[in-house]
Amino acid sequence: MTRDVLNEIHKHSIYNETEVKNSKVCGCFYCNRIFNPSEIINYIPERNGEPTAWCPYCYTDAIIGDASGYEITDELLSEMADEFFARKVILALDELGQENKK
Numbered sequence: 001m002t003r004d005v006l007n008e009i010h011k012h013s014i015y016n017e018t019e020v021k022n023s024k025v026c027g028c029f030y031c032n033r034i035f036n037p038s039e040i041i042n043y044i045p046e047r048n049g050e051p052t053a054w055c056p057y058c059y060t061d062a063i064i065g066d067a068s069g070y071e072i073t074d075e076l077l078s079e080m081a082d083e084f085f086a087r088k089v090i091l092a093l094d095e096l097g098q099e100n101k102k
């Protein structure tokens with residue numbers, strides 16, 4: 001998938017209470033679990049008041065529901081994880097490396 005598509009999907013991971021509740025299945029791209037949206041306990045309002053679903057397993061706001069129009073698959077979740085979490089870790093390690101050079 002292209003980075004544009006992944007960014008597009010990522011937009012569905014915030015302000016997504018209605019969409020997630022309207023989904024048959026949802027997935028978390030942090031812990032890569034696929035589960036029923038009824039398992040979600042926490043919808044936490046963002047600063048603008050719109051609630052975001054939080055994963056009941058890893059407590060991360062990385063939930064995508066299939067009502068977004070995207071099929072929730074293991075492949076999709078791992079691509080999202082690589083794009084939005086693995087890269088952050090690499091960047092953080094890079095920064096640490098820079099710090100150590102000072």
Ligand SMILES: [Zn+2]
Pocket residue numbers: 028029030031032033055056057058059060
């Ligand atoms: Zn999770």
